[in-house]
Amino acid sequence: MLNVAIVGASGYTGLELIRILYCHPEVAVTCLTSEQSAGKRVSDVFPTLRGRCDLVLENLEPVRVAEKADVIFTALPHKAAMEVVPTFLKLGKTVIDLSADYRLSDPEVYGAWYEKHLNPANLKKAVYGLPEIRRTKIKGARLVANPGCYPTSIILGLAPLLKKGLIDPHSIIADSASGTSGAGRSAKVDGLYCEVNEGFKAYGVGGAHRHTPEIEQELSLLAGAGLKITFTPHLVPMDRGILSTIYATPTKVATTEKLVALYEEFYSGEPFVRVLPQGSLPSTAFVRGSNFCDIAPLVDGRTGRIIVVSAIDNLVKGASGQAVQNMNLACGFPETLGLDGLALFP
Amino acid sequence: MLNVAIVGASGYTGLELIRILYCHPEVAVTCLTSEQSAGKRVSDVFPTLRGRCDLVLENLEPVRVAEKADVIFTALPHKAAMEVVPTFLKLGKTVIDLSADYRLSDPEVYGAWYEKHLNPANLKKAVYGLPEIRRTKIKGARLVANPGCYPTSIILGLAPLLKKGLIDPHSIIADSASGTSGAGRSAKVDGLYCEVNEGFKAYGVGGAHRHTPEIEQELSLLAGAGLKITFTPHLVPMDRGILSTIYATPTKVATTEKLVALYEEFYSGEPFVRVLPQGSLPSTAFVRGSNFCDIAPLVDGRTGRIIVVSAIDNLVKGASGQAVQNMNLACGFPETLGLDGLALFP
Amino acid sequence: MLNVAIVGASGYTGLELIRILYCHPEVAVTCLTSEQSAGKRVSDVFPTLRGRCDLVLENLEPVRVAEKADVIFTALPHKAAMEVVPTFLKLGKTVIDLSADYRLSDPEVYGAWYEKHLNPANLKKAVYGLPEIRRTKIKGARLVANPGCYPTSIILGLAPLLKKGLIDPHSIIADSASGTSGAGRSAKVDGLYCEVNEGFKAYGVGGAHRHTPEIEQELSLLAGAGLKITFTPHLVPMDRGILSTIYATPTKVATTEKLVALYEEFYSGEPFVRVLPQGSLPSTAFVRGSNFCDIAPLVDGRTGRIIVVSAIDNLVKGASGQAVQNMNLACGFPETLGLDGLALFP
Amino acid sequence: MLNVAIVGASGYTGLELIRILYCHPEVAVTCLTSEQSAGKRVSDVFPTLRGRCDLVLENLEPVRVAEKADVIFTALPHKAAMEVVPTFLKLGKTVIDLSADYRLSDPEVYGAWYEKHLNPANLKKAVYGLPEIRRTKIKGARLVANPGCYPTSIILGLAPLLKKGLIDPHSIIADSASGTSGAGRSAKVDGLYCEVNEGFKAYGVGGAHRHTPEIEQELSLLAGAGLKITFTPHLVPMDRGILSTIYATPTKVATTEKLVALYEEFYSGEPFVRVLPQGSLPSTAFVRGSNFCDIAPLVDGRTGRIIVVSAIDNLVKGASGQAVQNMNLACGFPETLGLDGLALFP
Secondary structure: OEEEEEEOOOOHHHHHHHHHHHOOOOEEEEEEEOOOOOOOEHHHHOHHHOOOOOOEOEOOOHHHHHHHOOEEEEOOOOOHHHHHHHHHHHOOOEEEEOOOOOOOOOHHHHHHHOOOOOOHHHHOOOEEOOHHHHHHHHOOOOEEEOOOHHHHHHHHHHHHHHHOOOEOOOOOEEEEEEOHHHHOOOOOHHHEHHHHOOOOEEOOOOOOOOHHHHHHHHHHHHHOOOOOOEEEEEEOOOOOOEEEEEEEOEOOOOOHHHHHHHHHHHOOOOOOEEEOOOOOOOEHHHOOOOOOEEEEEEEOOOOOOEEEEEEEOOOHHHHHHHHHHHHHHHHOOOOOOOOOOOOOOO | OEEEEEEOOOOHHHHHHHHHHHOOOOEEEEEEEOOOOOOOEHHHHOHHHOOOOOOEOEOOOHHHHHHHOOEEEEOOOOOHHHHHHHHHHHOOOEEEEOOOOOOOOOHHHHHHHOOOOOOHHHHOOOEEOOHHHHHHHHOOOOEEEOOOHHHHHHHHHHHHHHHOOOEOOOOOEEEEEEOHHHHOOOOOHHHEHHHHOOOOEEOOOOOOOOHHHHHHHHHHHHHOOOOOOEEEEEEOOOOOOEEEEEEEOEOOOOOHHHHHHHHHHHOOOOOOEEEOOOOOOOEHHHOOOOOOEEEEEEEOOOOOOEEEEEEEOOOHHHHHHHHHHHHHHHHOOOOOOOOOOOOOOO | OEEEEEEOOOOHHHHHHHHHHHOOOOEEEEEEEOOOOOOOEHHHHOHHHOOOOOOEOEOOOHHHHHHHOOEEEEOOOOOHHHHHHHHHHHOOOEEEEOOOOOOOOOHHHHHHHOOOOOOHHHHOOOEEOOHHHHHHHHOOOOEEEOOOHHHHHHHHHHHHHHHOOOEOOOOOEEEEEEOHHHHOOOOOHHHEHHHHOOOOEEOOOOOOOOHHHHHHHHHHHHHOOOOOOEEEEEEOOOOOOEEEEEEEOEOOOOOHHHHHHHHHHHOOOOOOEEEOOOOOOOEHHHOOOOOOEEEEEEEOOOOOOEEEEEEEOOOHHHHHHHHHHHHHHHHOOOOOOOOOOOOOOO | OEEEEEEOOOOHHHHHHHHHHHOOOOEEEEEEEOOOOOOOEHHHHOHHHOOOOOOEOEOOOHHHHHHHOOEEEEOOOOOHHHHHHHHHHHOOOEEEEOOOOOOOOOHHHHHHHOOOOOOHHHHOOOEEOOHHHHHHHHOOOOEEEOOOHHHHHHHHHHHHHHHOOOEOOOOOEEEEEEOHHHHOOOOOHHHEHHHHOOOOEEOOOOOOOOOHHHHHHHHHHHHOOOOOOEEEEEEOOOOOOEEEEEEEOEOOOOOHHHHHHHHHHHOOOOOOEEEOOOOOOOEHHHOOOOOOEEEEEEEOOOOOOEEEEEEEOOOHHHHHHHHHHHHHHHHOOOOOOOOOOOOOOO
């Protein structure tokens, strides 16, 4: 049994890690931390866990955490993660970091979008944890930078096209919409039920969202050349799910049939990517609670544009599920262990 | 007092017409029809009306309807509208048609997207009822083709740019999302609460939605040349509202500041269009139940693209509210009469 | 035109007052206060108001407020209200207080459920503002204590039975459920969308909710003798609405038919109470945004118990709509002025 | 491996059975039937299953079904179940019936609430499948009548009190609220998103709901004497979950502390019942997707009444989860096999 700690366990991604790992046959969760709720039982914060996981939440003392665990998931805000990750690494632990701190390989870019990076040394060691495009490097990695939720949906949606050079890399527009859990669990008027319910809105329009450089970094690598995208996130009155509708101009005439075939080949053997047959479209409802990414590529016959629609659960494939997938790869377990659960519908 | 009939009063747009007209000081609703529920009181179908509007729903017999009303709102499915509108016109009535039947000026286009048009003669007399761009013609019109919900949000969003030639007309991508009332009130598994709730999805992707030719017709007129767009509708788990996020390539370098100034000028004096100040973005929650269209134009500084976000209530500015606005114009009432109500929030 | 101030205008009841009064023909809103958002335009806090009500929110300085208004709505938390109401009264203003501060006639009871009452002198002058049972006293009143939302639904539901002595006053169980706007607009984890959505729960079970003494006070007056009730509030994942399902043991055998007749007679002529015909049941959806209280009384044939189901919009008949109704009565306007709007459905 | 068939697999309980059994280590789902969708792949009806369970839905031919399976779950409407169950039993199969057909031991009662019973012979062999009160009989049973969702929540809520004679059996009022999935997956206007969303209502008030006799049968057995209850179901705008708030008059003075102790003892060792500590209350959100029943008993100090609040997921402990629990017991597997999943929150 592998002993695992979750640092930052009183947020939604922390809870989702506990939920998934509870059914993982090779893992024991031995330590949970929370600054806000230290001293409480995690099942008092999240009554779903009552009787199944009643650990007491601890203050985050890195050395003590490291004593209790072999693998540490850091589910902290940015900056807070890079304040403790170096210690965990020094103590020989494997870290799956769910924050943004190790996703951007260039500390200058990090500095431009967040603040000065505190730990550029480890940036180079970090592996961007999107298994479908970086599986080999994740195996055995000591520090995995778990991708953002929007980036996961957009990169998986575009990877086959960019790899094959089938679209103009400067033509990409990604229009995404997320459930509310993506905004986290801190008390804000903006996040109140009555403020969110029965409303749909865009935010961070015009390239203001911090996932933008992460998406561009990975798409540029796939394209083999720098590119910039237009990315617009929206907020949906629902708990979970991200749907990305992505537009691009093809470099030569395309057909839906060929696109579907290309995607099926590209993702053949992938346990968590489902390429939908022509005529089907994804919905966040069909991946809720599961680690799947459903993708439908197609051609708009009237304008010739390529459109790709992809759906994930932002807390699973977009965060904690992918983190467990990365842990499985990093630690040598079968990649799908603990991630077999089907989506909850309705 | 003007006597008004609503033909097709047991759907959501019919109900919304009743709700709005109930507070209109110059109108009396004298006749309601419904094929499904004829013989029932409308307040048994919609208990919101109990004690305020208890008319009995009648079968649709055009001559009898025309005897009772000066103005007739046809809130019928396409085809059903053009089967009765000619009779109403012959009998000297004013018709505000909420169906698609008189929106497309070219019967060939109608035929390609719907079916053979039954009443091309009246097509020419019909005025497309978007007051902000066709006000003069609507005044005194005898047949107003009330615009579709998606088209309203997209055309109002793009009119200033196309009129001024500020965008490449072939670069337009309109990514829209609608509340569920847009799908109507007929019994379908797809529309069940559990099928819609907690899910976000695209539909009609790739130019399949029937509002596409309507949008293109009006945008082409504004641009002064034919154009095609990519239009993707999405379904949001909420009752009301449409948000359109629209992308286009500018013909010359633009700034958000200038765009906002342009829109403010273009829509200055418009009672129902609110151009938001730089930095603000619309939400469907802020127009729910009202006849407003909120618009924010801006420039994506990273890619240079122009993005316009617009929000309406699909049942008000996107249907019944706009229909009353058109009636006011057609009948010589002040344009805002009965439409003063502020949005219901939360 | 009557000049009106709303003290505490950045909460949901404050906004709802603005929405309703905007369509009131005899009233001008001249002053809005908010401690949190003073200095901002109210339309920046609530974008629904943009272009229609753009007043700047002020700090609460009672004398300055009184200079600007004849009638003052206090939409403040308890205690904050009684800190300013005496000043308003001294300056000759009419006050409609939406807080709990003047609802309980006995300051001891107030002390037991809230804290020491600061202004017992005015308690005696306050009129409990439920027009259906206290209309005469409200006419011309200078201080109206606007009822709580749960109490409104329960008292209107039981008044006919208690007045006629038809139920055992000690047998009453009121099981109520409220939309989330009842919890107000302050930032709390408990109120976040993800915490509320897709969950239904009871709270304050066992007589812990502060509306309990208010309900008991009024029911006791109707019954002509002291009584205690079991009252259980629940939280529903929706914005607005309260439904109360109320159980009582009849003093003699009852039939649904007779109950409906009794209720129809008791509420005959009431503009905002709708007694539903036998076989119909209320839904909060049918009163949303309106000032109606829909009521269905019936007998459970198997156990003989009487069940009354009542529905209101907690922000309208349960707060701001009723406050305007009270203002109309207090100021001599027609009782329904500004309150004609039909419910918004869907 | 046990081969299992699900008869009626295109409804929500059918899908939930597939979801749960997919993770059950001792079971293979080998046959699915659906009258509506025969010939389609189940993953075309429910895209959540794509790539994991792609069986083709068959017509219901009992003998062919029986050839493919050892255990058969019948997730059919009432009447349809008893038309096929006798064949399955004759062919030596074990049946877990999720319909109402074998829950009422007295065919006269069934006749009064449904229609003439077609298979009274097997009624006697059927075991009411509530493991917490009937575990011994379920072990090895050939026909298990899986309880209704409301009955499960109410019977588990009251069992300790009735067994110990602590409440007046004629005083019981059960006020329950259910998510919308309880209404099934057939196309009805009543079930549309816009009809359900943002509304809360009671239905079947006054003893009209067909779960009433089932609840009374089981409560009477626990009490050792016939009793009648007042049962009011409500509809909540959410997908899943039932919360029951149950009221009863104690036979002697009770305290919350003692009640909690009693419940803890009564349910000690039960894997799926969680008695909450004093001060905690259940929410349907905390059991969503799990097989738990959370219960909080307490005393209303002001009136002396006992109140019990219980929460389940109507599709899991209220239907398919409990069915798998019953299968485990009937077939000799560990009772919790396949049912370890924690609730999905948010």
